[in-house]
């Protein structure tokens with residue numbers, strides 16, 4: 001996009017609005033589905049294949065960091081009912097940490113979350129997730145158990161749960177059918193210190209005996225479909241700058257505080273500059289898209305340690 005020098009850097013234009021709109025509609029920010037790890041696809045993945053040998057390198061090595069950057073990451077999707085709007089279910093997307101916590105809490109006899117998706121009064125309970133700034137300065141999400149519900153999940157809600165078969169989720173993401181604020185919520189959309197309360201619905205296919213209340217979807221970030229398909233080789237150059245995606249560089253360049261820098265760097269374009277509005281968030285799709293995602297957490301931690309010293 002050509003930029004006029006006289007344009008106010010803070011002014012938003014139609015392009016900016018379109019990009020934001022597109023990011024909810026599947027044309028941007030959707031990642032690239034891993035055909036190997038998503039069992040509903042079940043075909044080989046060239047990206048997974050190419051990075052596989054890199055995991056043999058020691059922890060902290062450039063090779064391992066590159067593998068972390070390119071590997072498929074998981075999000076979980078579930079049907080939930082918000083206590084404030086009990087007559088419909090919405091699809092909630094959460095990250096690995098919170099999803100694993102919910103699953104582990106079903107196992108854990110002390111937590112005993114076996115009734116987590118029970119739709120009846122006095123049995124089912126609210127699940128809560130609080131977004132806060134973690135000790136190291138980046139976003140973290142704490143899941144915990146809320147009160148037992150004194151209301152039933154309405155039968156019409158149970159009858160009209162969204163099909164959360166993995167294939168259908170991928171289809172909905174691809175076609176832009178999950179619309180934030182309408183039928184879809186992302187946990188990252190929470191504001192800092194805000195807590196989301198919701199009731200997890202039974203598995204969408206409970207009538208057929210389905211028990212999976214969470215469906216995992218695996219996506220690669222910062223790689224193209226052609227790289228996943230093997231039509232073009234995956235760039236596994238260990239030169240950090242060379243592996244940055246053009247998107248990251250372009251975003252960095254667009255930001256006014258980077259105008260004085262000759263080389264756009266993504267590292268300084270985010271955390272610490274417009275904080276607390278934006279900082280590293282390991283559940284955040286926009287963070288995952290960034291070419292520096294895997295290393296960002298470490299950079300953030302170092303920066304904080306340094307600021308505490310000085």
Ligand SMILES: [Zn+2]
Pocket residue numbers: 034035036037045046047048049072220
């Ligand atoms: Zn893959």
